[in-house]
Amino acid sequence: AQSVTQLDSQVPVFEEAPVELRCNYSSSVSVYLFWYVQYPNQGLQLLLKYLSGSTLVKGINGFEAEFNKSQTSFHLRKPSVHISDTAEYFCAVSDLWGTGNQFYFGTGTSLTVIP
Amino acid sequence: KAGVTQTPRYLIKTRGQQVTLSCSPISGHRSVSWYQQTPGQGLQFLFEYFSETQRNKGNFPGRFSGRQFSNSRSEMNVSTLELGDSALYLCASSEQPGDDTEAFFGQGTRLTVV
Numbered sequence: 206a207q208s209v210t211q212l213d214s215q216v217p218v219f220e221e222a223p224v225e226l227r228c229n230y231s232s233s234v235s236v237y238l239f240w241y242v243q244y245p246n247q248g249l250q251l252l253l254k255y256l257s258g259s260t261l262v263k264g265i266n267g268f269e270a271e272f273n274k275s276q277t278s279f280h281l282r283k284p285s286v287h288i289s290d291t292a293e294y295f296c297a298v299s300d301l302w303g304t305g306n307q308f309y310f311g312t313g314t315s316l317t318v319i320p
Numbered sequence: 321k322a323g324v325t326q327t328p329r330y331l332i333k334t335r336g337q338q339v340t341l342s343c344s345p346i347s348g349h350r351s352v353s354w355y356q357q358t359p360g361q362g363l364q365f366l367f368e369y370f371s372e373t374q375r376n377k378g379n380f381p382g383r384f385s386g387r388q389f390s391n392s393r394s395e396m397n398v399s400t401l402e403l404g405d406s407a408l409y410l411c412a413s414s415e416q417p418g419d420d421t422e423a424f425f426g427q428g429t430r431l432t433v434v
Binding site for chain 2: 241246247248249250251254295297307308309310311312313
């Protein structure tokens with residue numbers, strides 16, 4: 206079974222400061238890893254995904270994440286945040302050997318960018 | 321290209337009633353998944369449909385059911401509503417099943433059970 210832990214439920218950060226949102230996963234098999242963002246009253250939007258290859262993945266809106274297999278982590282980073290980055294961020298995994306699109310989500314991290 | 325459309329956006333129902341939610345995937349997408357989002361439990365997988373067949377099912381009671389039509393549109397039904405069913409229900413579509421394919425989410429249906 207897979208599980209995802211997002212260690213911080215809320216992260217306040219000042220505008221233009223760097224941010225890291227932490228994500229650890231547990232799985233008995235290889236997985237694909239994803240970060241999604243959810244703005245108020247909206248669905249989820251894919252930020253980036255790791256399937257294979259380079260462990261540093263770049264996504265939209267200046268975000269990037271690094272896959273660390275030994276630490277089973279997939280932390281999300283941005284060097285300089287903007288007010289518009291205020292949102293809920295979800296880390297998710299899916300089973301490499303799964304039969305379909307079944308994601309296991311973390312409980313989310315609420316990022317608040319302070320002007 | 322239009323995104324994933326979920327209707328209605330908001331719904332208020334009484335305990336014991338049943339409800340049907342609708343999801344129209346992106347044109348050309350044949351896989352549709354449903355998730356329940358609550359503050360306490362986060363996002364939980366309900367089920368996935370592809371070519372009118374349920375491929376995966378999450379750990380939810382039988383009161384939760386779904387189906388997919390030949391045009392890939394999907395509906396989910398919840399019978400005998402309970403207060404705990406109050407949640408945001410999200411639908412996601414993708415071209416085909418496969419954990420490396422991108423899933424596009426709709427804006428969700430906010431269900432409130434009173």
